[in-house]
Structures are given as structure tokens and as C-alpha cells.
Amino acid sequence: MDSSTAADPISALRDGDAAQTDAALEILSRVFGYDSFRGDQAAIIDQLAGGGDAVVLMPTGGGKSLCYQIPSLLREGTGIVVSPLIALMADQVAALEGVGIRAAFLNSTLDFHEAQAVEQQLLAGELDLLYMAPERLVLPRTQQLLHRAQLALFAIDEAHCVSQWGHDFRPDYLGLSVLAESFPTVPRIALTATATEATHRELTERLQMQQARHFVASFDRPNIQYRIEPKASPREQLLRLITTEHEGDSGIVYCLSRKSVEQTAEALVARGIPALPYHAGLDAAVRQDHQERFLRAEGLIIVATIAFGMGIDKPDVRFVAHLDLPKSIEGYYQETGRAGRDGQPSTAWMAYGLGDVVNQRKFIDTGEGSELFKRNARSHLDAMLALCETVTCRRVQLLRYFGQDSEPCGNCDTCLTPPSTWDATVPAQKLLSALIRLDRERGQKFGSGQVIEVLLGRDNPRSAQSRHEELSVWGIGTELSEKQWRTTLRQLLARGVVEAEGEYGVLIPGPNSPAVLRGEETVELAVDRAPQRAARGGGRRAAGGSRAADSLEPAQLERFEALRTWRTSVASEKQIPPYMVFSDATLVGIVQARPTTVSQLGGVSGVGAKKLAEYGEAVLEALPE
Structure with missing residues (x-):
């Protein structure tokens, strides 16, 4: 290899007359340093480089970026990458420049003169890739600019954002159908890591990509170990996870509220664990600083709301933890997928409890939106609850949601330590009877706390005032402890035997309750397990160590x-x-x-x-x- 070829490998390839596939492999090797393509990468690159359109569903860490980067280098002109990730564009461009690719971005962080300089580079054919946000791309001025440039392709990243019923809808994405109308000869590729069959159909239609070739890779991330445990003292549980399995590792911790984010970050720091908060309530400059520090540091933990994470390309995130229940499997899959992008063993851990179920139901019932929107949100939540409460392989359940079949993985908590089950039909009938009696005889509906008090026959001011001790259901549930009742109730809520409704989360019989009350359906529930360490791939390491080097x-x-x-x-x-x-x-x-x-x-x-x-x-x- 002579020095001129090493300095400008892309130009050297463009000057040659190698076949398209050979040229793609040469770029993969010389520019990126890899010997072979993975999965459908080669076929996708061939489709796009040949001028065809592609819709690509591929898991996080599966190599989606190469699917448009290499065709942009093979074709004459500049590849335009549409991305909602303004805060990360500078890092994405820096990574490309680091391997010799001429890249730039156009977004609101540039002043007039900086933006003008990038536009001149585009028109002069001096860029291989140009990143911009969807709201900029659809502007008339941007459209005029692009019509004056030679374009290699359009890459629409995070394409699930176009789906109004997806987990991460971005209204600006709806305008991207203009690409099909205004640039009919420029090939397009739409990419996402999180799309159900319904979202897949919707993004294809909205982006007018019905004639595109579709590539759907397996959503399986075998290096990630999925674990969900009962929520007791979630911050202490998190600390145990970090100190016994992930000491010195980079990780992301997701919380539902800004207050919980702040308190959790403070608790970690107080225990000597480097951590930073990230949520929409922080000043934009602070958020940007914390994000950049997380990307640049080793062994730093970011504690965040779901406002953080899309497009984070940090390969060595060794764990993603959830202290609150995600709203959907799509969100959970995308968030957990930020772990282990380098293919090394990683952990997706969640603490989950009865309050999560009640609170999520309440948010949906009392939130804004049409009844259709709320029904869709309930459907997303039901699927998430089914994943949490499954007694079979979590990976099988997760992949089935995305329309893919698989065998038990042997690398999730339900495979490694299969849960015990018990016949909870009679306790379920007692609980339903208590709800019915309270409503019929006292005209009352309560949340979980008071209903359990009635089942256990415990005196309190509320029961005394309403003479609950006179009810036939008073004290009929003493065979279970309060903790066991809460576990039972959580699982019955997930199965639709019981529902929580309204602002206060009062309990009512669910749609699946009649068959249970009549004894036509047996209720098999799981016994909550004590929190456990990973069965493999865990273990202490010196602070700052790397699981890749285990x-x-x-x-x-x-x-x-x-x-x-x-x-x-x-x-x-x-x-x-x-x-x-x-x-x-x-x-x-x-x-x-x-x-x-x-x-x-x-x-x-x-x-x-x-x-x-x-x-x-x-x-x-x-x-x-």
C-alpha cells in the first residue's frame, strides 16, 4: 500500500474499474477495516448502488450505516442522510472523517457563513455524505439547493419516526414523501431498528416506497441478556447490579420522571459511581455537555428520561437499566438496544412492580388524545406487560412481537432460572368478589392498598367508617401476605382479569374476569423470584475494566x-x-x-x-x- 492510496483510499477506488461488488468489498476493507459483510448488508448495498430503493429493518448494532455509506462512496455525487439527531451530527461527521470520508452537516448549530461554506462544498462535489434534519430538508430553499447538486442517494434514518402510531413519532418526517416526487431518479433507503409489521407497512406507504426492495433482518441481539425482576428498593437493586456485575462499565439508566432521574444520579454519585443526569428540564447546554461527556468518557453512567438516546453510537455501553416500565415494546427494544453495539456481552435489566402498571394505565386514561390514540397506547402497554409477566423465554416473546419466530435463547432470566408457577384461580376469584361487593354494597371503588386491606381483614379508619368488616369478603384472603397479594394483583392486571381506571387508579373487574369468576379458566401465575446476579458473563472487574477483555x-x-x-x-x-x-x-x-x-x-x-x-x-x- 503506497502512501497516496492510504491517504485517499476512496478516490483510488473511484478511479478503478472494478465490479460493483468487488468495489464495495474493497471499500469495506480499506476504509472501514472489515473483511466481510454481515447478513443482508451486501445485498442492500448492491440494490442501492445500482439505483434501486430499499426499506431496511435491522437491529441496533447490526451495521445499518454501512448500507448507505458505502453506496454513497460508490455512486457519483453526495449521499444525503436525513436524521432527527441534530445533537449528534457533529460526532457522526467526525467519525466518518476519521476513516477518510468527506462528510458535513447542515443544521441550526451552524451560523450563516458556516452553512454557506457547507452548501458550496455540496455544489462543488466535495462531499461524500451530508447530514440534515427533516425539517430543514423540506424547506423550499433546501430543495432548490439539492436540485443544483449531484446526489448519490437519500438515506432516511430512524424511519419509524414517520409512523403516527409508532413509539417515536416526528411530525416533520411526514414531509419526506416530497423526495419521491421531487427526486424520482435518486435512490432512497429508509432504515429503522424498531418497527412492527404495522409500522413497516405505514412507513412504506407514507414515504412512497411501495416499489422498494425490503430487507428485514433478525431483531435478535444474542449478546444482550434480558432480565426483569420485582421492584422492591429499585435504587438499591440498581446499585447491586452495577457493583456486582458492571463496576467500571458505561451504562444508561432510564427513569420515568425528571425528579427520579436527578435523585438516582445523586444516589449513584454518593456511592462513588460516576453518573450524570439527562432530561428535558435541564438547560440545553447542560444536556449537550452531559451527552458529550458520556460519549467521550469511559465508565460513566447517564441517568435519563426517554429524551436521551436515539442515535447514540457508543459501542461499549455494557448495560441498560430501567427503573420504571417503558410504554411499549418498541421503546424498550430501542432503549435496551443501546447496550452492546460492539457485540460483546451486555445486560438489559429492569425493576418492575404493581405501581408501574397502575401509573401507566392512569397516564393513558387521563392523558390527552383521541380514544383511538388511547386504545393504541393500551395495546402497546398490554404487550409490554405480557413481556414482563411471561414465564417462558423473554427473547421468544420479544421477537414474536416483531413478527419473528425463535427458539428459547438460554440467555434471559426465564431461561436461566425458570420461574415456578402456582394455581391462583381461587385468590383471583376472592379478589374479584371483593371488588364486586365493595361496589354493590357500599358503592365504593378503591386502589390496590385498600382492597388488599379488606382481603386481609385489617382495621383502618377507612374500613371502620364504611363498616367493611360487615362485608362477606372481609378477611377472606389471609392465606396470602400483603406482598403476595401485590404480586398477584400485578399479574392479574397484566392479564386483564383486573383493571385500574381513572385518575386514582381504582380497581374494577377486567374483560377477562367473567370466565375466572365462573371457574371456566384456570389462573396460573408466577412466583416472584429473589433478585439474582447474571448466571454467566457477570463478575467483578477492576474499575475501568472492559467486558470485551474478559x-x-x-x-x-x-x-x-x-x-x-x-x-x-x-x-x-x-x-x-x-x-x-x-x-x-x-x-x-x-x-x-x-x-x-x-x-x-x-x-x-x-x-x-x-x-x-x-x-x-x-x-x-x-x-x-
Whole structure:
């Protein structure tokens, strides 16, 4: 490899006459440092590079970006990437520039002169990729600009945002149908990591991509271990997860409210765990700072509402924790998918309790929106509850939601420690009878607390005032403890045997209650398990360690840590995230290959031509003997 080819590998390829597939493989190897494509990547690239449209459903970490980056390099002109992620565009562009791709962005963070300079680069054919938000793309002025430029393709990232019934709707995406009308000869690719069959159909229709070729990869992320446990003291449970399994790891913790975000971040810091809050109530500059620090630091935890995370491309997030129930499986899947993008073992953990069910029902019932919107929200929640309460493989349940069949995974909590079940038909009948008697004989409806008090026959001012002790259902449930009743009630709510309605979450018999009351349906419920550590892939490591290096021998680990120290220094000097220098997985590959020449280093996966030219000698010097 001569120096001119290493400095500008893309130009060298464009000047050649290699076949399209060979050229794509050459770019993959020389620019990105990988030997082969994964899954449908090659077919998608061939479809787009040949001028065809594509709709791509591929899990987070599955390599979606390459599916439009490489065709943009193969075709003449500039690839336009439509993304809602203004806050991350600078990092995305920096990562591309780091491998020798000419990239830029147009968004509101640029002043007039900066934006004008980018526009001139576009018109001069000096850009391979240009990022912009959907609201900018549909402006008449932007449309006029694009008509004057040579365009390679349009890539619509996070395409599920066009679906009004999806989990992350963005109204600005609805205007993207203009691309089909205004640029009929420019190929388009729509990509998302989270789409049910219904969302898939809707985004195809709204983006006018009915003639596109569709690629649906498996949604399975086998490196992620899914675990859901009963909520007791959620912050203490979270601390146990971090200190026993993920000490020194980067992670994301999701909470429902801003107050909970702040309190959880403070609790982690108080225990010596580096953490930062992120929510919409913080000043925009603070949010941006916290996001950038999370991307650039190693071993930092971000505690956030769902306002955080879309498009986060940090490969070494080792765990995602939920302290509150997500509203939908799409949201849960997208959020948990931010763990383990590098393919290394990672954890998706959630603490879930009765209050989560009641609160989510209340938010839907008392929230704004049409009855159709609320019905859709209830359907999303029901599916999420079914995932939480399943006694079979969680991965099977998760993939089935996205229309895919699978076998039990052996790497989720229900596979590793199958839950015990018990016949809860009689307790369910007693609970329903208590609800009916309270309503008929006293004209009263209560939340879970008072209903359980009646079932246990406990005196309190509310029962005394209403003479509940005179009811035939008073004290009929003493065979279960209060904790067992709450567990039972949570599962009955998830199954529609009981419902919580209104602002106060009062309990009423659910749509599935008649068959239970008549004894026509047996109610099998799971016994709540005590919180457990991961059965495999866990274990303590030294602070700042990396799960990617768990398989290394002591001597190899020493070299790995030396490379991490070197990488941190380079990243700090360049003011970029460490993973933009090399990922942990690539550092492990270097340690295992133990190259002694630059040429040998170039054979390690993830070491492309530009990085080899820029860092090759320094890496060899940083490797201990």
C-alpha cells in the first residue's frame, strides 16, 4: 500500500474499474477495516448502488450505516442522510472523517457563513455524505439547493419516526414523501431498528416506497441478556447490579420522571459511581455537555428520561437499566438496544412492580388524545406487560412481537432460572368478589392498598367508617401476605382479569374476569423470584475494566490496558470519543494478533487504511513487549 492510496483510499477506488461488488468489498476493507459483510448488508448495498430503493429493518448494532455509506462512496455525487439527531451530527461527521470520508452537516448549530461554506462544498462535489434534519430538508430553499447538486442517494434514518402510531413519532418526517416526487431518479433507503409489521407497512406507504426492495433482518441481539425482576428498593437493586456485575462499565439508566432521574444520579454519585443526569428540564447546554461527556468518557453512567438516546453510537455501553416500565415494546427494544453495539456481552435489566402498571394505565386514561390514540397506547402497554409477566423465554416473546419466530435463547432470566408457577384461580376469584361487593354494597371503588386491606381483614379508619368488616369478603384472603397479594394483583392486571381506571387508579373487574369468576379458566401465575446476579458473563472487574477483555490472559490484559491508556490520550488530544480512535473489540483484536509491523496491524478487524496511516506506528510503540 503506497502512501497516496492510504491517504485517499476512496478516490483510488473511484478511479478503478472494478465490479460493483468487488468495489464495495474493497471499500469495506480499506476504509472501514472489515473483511466481510454481515447478513443482508451486501445485498442492500448492491440494490442501492445500482439505483434501486430499499426499506431496511435491522437491529441496533447490526451495521445499518454501512448500507448507505458505502453506496454513497460508490455512486457519483453526495449521499444525503436525513436524521432527527441534530445533537449528534457533529460526532457522526467526525467519525466518518476519521476513516477518510468527506462528510458535513447542515443544521441550526451552524451560523450563516458556516452553512454557506457547507452548501458550496455540496455544489462543488466535495462531499461524500451530508447530514440534515427533516425539517430543514423540506424547506423550499433546501430543495432548490439539492436540485443544483449531484446526489448519490437519500438515506432516511430512524424511519419509524414517520409512523403516527409508532413509539417515536416526528411530525416533520411526514414531509419526506416530497423526495419521491421531487427526486424520482435518486435512490432512497429508509432504515429503522424498531418497527412492527404495522409500522413497516405505514412507513412504506407514507414515504412512497411501495416499489422498494425490503430487507428485514433478525431483531435478535444474542449478546444482550434480558432480565426483569420485582421492584422492591429499585435504587438499591440498581446499585447491586452495577457493583456486582458492571463496576467500571458505561451504562444508561432510564427513569420515568425528571425528579427520579436527578435523585438516582445523586444516589449513584454518593456511592462513588460516576453518573450524570439527562432530561428535558435541564438547560440545553447542560444536556449537550452531559451527552458529550458520556460519549467521550469511559465508565460513566447517564441517568435519563426517554429524551436521551436515539442515535447514540457508543459501542461499549455494557448495560441498560430501567427503573420504571417503558410504554411499549418498541421503546424498550430501542432503549435496551443501546447496550452492546460492539457485540460483546451486555445486560438489559429492569425493576418492575404493581405501581408501574397502575401509573401507566392512569397516564393513558387521563392523558390527552383521541380514544383511538388511547386504545393504541393500551395495546402497546398490554404487550409490554405480557413481556414482563411471561414465564417462558423473554427473547421468544420479544421477537414474536416483531413478527419473528425463535427458539428459547438460554440467555434471559426465564431461561436461566425458570420461574415456578402456582394455581391462583381461587385468590383471583376472592379478589374479584371483593371488588364486586365493595361496589354493590357500599358503592365504593378503591386502589390496590385498600382492597388488599379488606382481603386481609385489617382495621383502618377507612374500613371502620364504611363498616367493611360487615362485608362477606372481609378477611377472606389471609392465606396470602400483603406482598403476595401485590404480586398477584400485578399479574392479574397484566392479564386483564383486573383493571385500574381513572385518575386514582381504582380497581374494577377486567374483560377477562367473567370466565375466572365462573371457574371456566384456570389462573396460573408466577412466583416472584429473589433478585439474582447474571448466571454467566457477570463478575467483578477492576474499575475501568472492559467486558470485551474478559477472555484475555493476564499478559494480554496488560497490553490491552496499555492500549486503552494510549487511546484515551489520543482521544483527549483530538477531543473525540475514545471509540472513534479504536473500539474495545478492535483493541482486543490487536492484543490477540500481537502485530510487530504496520502491515500486520492492517490485518486486524476495524483497522482501516486511514487509521493505519495515522495511528499504526503509535499503536506498535504503545504495545508492551
